[in-house]
Structure formats: structure tokens, C-alpha cells
Amino acid sequence: MDIQIFQRAEEHRSACGEKFDGLTNTPDFVVAARLWSEFLVNHHRWFTRMQQALQRGPSAAWLGELKARRGTDPLLQYLQQARHADEHGLERIVAAEAGGVGIGAGGGLVRIDRLEIRNGVITHLSGSQDGGPLKIRITRPHLKLVPVRNRGLTFNPPRCNNDGEPYSADQAAKECLDAMESIAAEAKKFFD
Known part of the structure; x- marks a missing residue:
């Protein structure tokens, strides 16, 4: 040692x-x-x-x-x-x-009711996927x-x-x- x-x-x-x-x-x-x-x-x-x-x-x-x-x-x-x-x-x-944002990750029926983007930033997102909450995947660079x-x-x-x-x-x-x-x-x- x-x-x-x-x-x-x-x-x-x-x-x-x-x-x-x-x-x-x-x-x-x-x-x-x-x-x-x-x-x-x-x-x-x-x-x-x-x-x-x-x-x-x-x-x-x-x-x-x-x-x-x-x-x-x-x-x-x-x-x-x-x-x-x-x-x-x-x-x-x-x-x-x-990097990127995937909405509806995993597939299925996606419904986007409202999407707001300000200065490149998602400020509001609402909707559903297959009758449940949206599945979102954020990938950073x-x-x-x-x-x-x-x-x-x-x-x-x-x-x-x-x-x-x-x-x-x-x-x-x-x-x-x-x-x-x-x-x-x-x-x-x-x-x-």
C-alpha cells in the first residue's frame, strides 16, 4: 500500500x-x-x-x-x-x-385543448391522451x-x-x- x-x-x-x-x-x-x-x-x-x-x-x-x-x-x-x-x-x-419536447409520448390518441408558447417556452398546455392525462417527454440537449x-x-x-x-x-x-x-x-x- x-x-x-x-x-x-x-x-x-x-x-x-x-x-x-x-x-x-x-x-x-x-x-x-x-x-x-x-x-x-x-x-x-x-x-x-x-x-x-x-x-x-x-x-x-x-x-x-x-x-x-x-x-x-x-x-x-x-x-x-x-x-x-x-x-x-x-x-x-x-x-x-x-433537445426537444414530445407530446403524446408512447402513442395513443392525443387531444390538445390549449397550447401557449411564449419566447420559446411552453407556458400552458392542456389536453388528454387516451382519455387520461397527457404524456410529455422533455429531452434536454x-x-x-x-x-x-x-x-x-x-x-x-x-x-x-x-x-x-x-x-x-x-x-x-x-x-x-x-x-x-x-x-x-x-x-x-x-x-x-
Whole structure:
């Protein structure tokens, strides 16, 4: 166990947080794509430093479990392969996805009684869908994760646990940061 290498890993985790903040706050898709790429690089560096810091001593068995998790967790596996594809491949690893509003999501008979839009904002919407309330889907502009190719294999973006939709880059970064925080907290126990 090496506390200095662990501290270097924590610097990369901090850099991931900075990239995430930028990713969620920029309206520019080109900048967001660059920040996503930088997030993936720092995540990879974090994991590499964690391996180096924890490979000896009582933490070695725990590190084995962490490496196994990275190989089986769909999001962590995708992030690793996306970083490899971005660093060594030619294809884009994200696509700009414009936002929008879907009225009558899921199909069925839709009746709109009143719709008011002022300055690009829906200020009033009333109606029904199949005799019940309208189903509305709001999609914000985001970076969509796309299938990535690495060493002849294709890795599809994982789906979110909460809605079954593919992750956006910022959703994936947030969940990854949460996992990194939890893992770092567990790892710190080996240094106490």
C-alpha cells in the first residue's frame, strides 16, 4: 500500500470532478465532447493509480474485487473501452443530441385543448391522451454515448438503471464520480 500514489489517484478524481462540472455547464457540444474525453483519461489515470497504490499488503484482495467489478459493471466497462477507442481509434465516441419536447409520448390518441408558447417556452398546455392525462417527454440537449469499437469488438453504451435509456455523457460521468468517491472512501480504510 502506498499513500503517496493513492494521493495522486485522488488528484485525478478531483480532475474528473472539474471535467464533470464543465461538461454539465457548457452549451457548446464541441467543448463538451473534449471535456468528456478528458474525463475518460483522468478516470483511467485514477484507476491505474489506485491499482498501483493498493496492489500490496492487506488491500491486494480488495483490489482484486475492484478489478473484477470494473470488468463486469456495464458502465465501468464501457468507460474503459470508450477511453481506449478515443485514444487509439478514429471514430467519435459521442454524438450531439438536440433537445426537444414530445407530446403524446408512447402513442395513443392525443387531444390538445390549449397550447401557449411564449419566447420559446411552453407556458400552458392542456389536453388528454387516451382519455387520461397527457404524456410529455422533455429531452434536454446532451452528449449521447455511442457504440465504441476497440480491438475489433463493439461496446454499446449501457442503459440507466432508473429509466432504461442509454446514459448521456453527463449522467455517466456523475454515476462514475459517485462510484469513485465510494471506492476511494473504502480504500482509505487501508491507510488508517
